[in-house]
Amino acid sequence: DVKVTQSSRYLVKRTGEKVFLECVQDMDHENMFWYRQDPGLGLRLIYFSYDVKMKEKGDIPEGYSVSREKKERFSLILESASTNQTSMYLCASRESYNSPLHFGNGTRLTVT
């Protein structure tokens, strides 16, 4: 069974802090994704990565960056956290473009 692990379930940070959200998958999947999930707005894609050291912007990349130095790990970075980045962040992976997504449990980030 695929396991996608997000390092923190809950996180509270202050405005202006640099925040790292970590995601690890254990199935050697090529593709990895970061979404944010907000009530009434559904899932919005922040960044995705097809392979190591590759990344592409999603629909709402502003204020975020990512890092994929190893195939199993995909990190989301908030360079300077703001209150409007308070949200549930979901990481997902898939084997190939033709495969379903496997999600992590999510990280609920609160920026005060």
Added chain:
Amino acid sequence: AQRVTQPEKLLSVFKGAPVELKCNYSYSGSPELFWYVQYSRQRLQLLLRHISRESIKGFTADLNKGETSFHLKKPFAQEEDSAMYYCALRGVVDNAGNNRKLIWGLGTSLAVNP
């Protein structure tokens, strides 16, 4: 434009009643449609995909290209079906000809009352 519409934010039914969660899409080619489900305090997970044409947990969904719909149905709802349901479409083709991104609906929260 590629779009997925779930017209109901919230759907409330009684246990044992039929349930239908609506999903309409806009896409000019041949889409692949999915239903994902998120139960309370659990991760988002795939429920079913139209190419599988299977029934999962009593749910079925048929792709209707004429009506551009992929409604999720279950004849007799159970309390454990209460969850957030997302319809998604894969149809965005990149330069390499691969469909990579999913287009998501906003989700429907299903509440099954005893």
